[in-house]
Amino acid sequence: MYKIAFDVMGSDLGSLTAIKAASEFIKDHDDLFLVLVGNETEIKQALEQNPIDQSKYEICPTTQVIDMNGSILDIRRKKDASIIRTLELVRDQKVDGMLTAGNSAAFIGAAHFILGELNNIVRAGFMPTMPNAQNKLTLLLDVGANSENTPEDLVNYAKMANIYYKEVLKNPNATVGLLNIGTEKSKGLELQKQTFKQLEELKNINFIGNVEARDVLTGNVDIIVTDGYSGNICLKACEGAAKVLLTEIKKEITSSFIRKLAALVLKKSFKNVAAKFDYKNHAGAILLGVKGICFKSHGSSDVRSFKATLRMTLDAVKNDIVKKIEKGLIEHEY
Structure with a gap:
């Protein structure tokens, strides 16, 4: 079973759209378990409209959000922000990968401080x-x-x-x-x-x-x-x-x-x-170069965009891509 953390907060269209995408996507993937990260009340309300089999998900409750108008300094001020908690799940190896549609600057900065970069990588890049x-x-x-x-x-x-x-x-x-x-x-x-x-x-x-x-x-x-x-x-x-x-x-x-x-x-x-x-069918980008599988979807993501990013995240997880990149950078004589 592959485990992915999904930060459902911070996007332009709100948590309901993210949960709807998760509900539709997971129906076609028996090998996937989702950790839904965000405001517990909002998530439960969204799940009433877009149910997911209770054996296929859990909620990681948070009390804060770094929205699109937030500052990179918020990664220090808002320790319980959904984007922070999602990255911590990756760091602590409680999930195999993650995705978010939240604030890009906060995401990049938090990934740097929480996960760090692979050997010899100074600046991770969006791909x-x-x-x-x-x-x-x-x-x-x-x-x-x-x-x-x-x-x-x-x-x-x-x-x-x-x-x-x-x-x-x-x-x-x-x-x-x-x-x-x-x-x-x-x-x-x-x-x-x-x-x-x-x-x-x-x-x-x-x-x-x-x-x-x-x-x-x-x-x-x-x-x-x-x-x-x-x-x-x-x-x-x-x-x-x-x-x-x-x-x-x-x-x-x-x-x-x-x-x-x-x-x-x-x-x-x-x-x-x-x-x-x-x-929208190719909406996600991996943050390549950090010590974890981390994907960013458009801030304006709709259901189709989120599902595309979920698919890309799952593909990367199935191929254990970060470990293979880390190994390849060491072993290949470029």
Whole structure:
């Protein structure tokens, strides 16, 4: 039985949405046990509307929440905050992994102080899985855990993501690219130039050179490493572009009777494309580099987004990914 702690507080839509997602998800996973962390009264009220088999969950009651307007200093002030208690469950090995949709800064700061980083990792990074045109997944990191990074950070991201791709996504020869403003070796700032040199020298990384932001969705590269500032902009641009494009297509195909008839013929194809590039189906990001399996979902997560993050967390737990990354960083001669 796999055990996951779910911080159901702190998201924009509240605990009811999180509990509904948990209730729906766990019905299809007999091997999962959830620890629901948060306000006990709210959780019990939500469970009345969205019941879960009592043998499949327990409640870890908390009295405080670090909301989206909170400060990173709240991780010291609010010792009984749900996000703190959830991370402590991971630290104390009472659960195999966790997820939250709470305050990102508080999550990153608390993970640093409560769990700490793996050996030789200075800055952990957020890594989502991005859908692409080749029906695969692209790993992109860092997408906002840090505003500044060093070449060593990006090299470590490449190493960790390479192990993740091999163990979780089952591809032992994933390609790695460095996000830049052009594919030429000489492009970029000093960060990109120094990172390029170091990635070139790695023995067990299939480094293909610089890639551009448009490559995120093409599927021409499996792993893209970048600093957190650029990565966050890239991620939000991709999510926004996909959302606008799908909205415009829907608007156009329903704008006249003839187009509606044509849309009926192509309905399945449109649905498949929409599902593939809808970020809500790939809503979670792992905080890669800390001593525990920790996932962050969007603050605006709905039921579908939470279920996607639960699935990603369970996949990582089943593959014992943090231990494999820790072992891989020690044993591989990069």
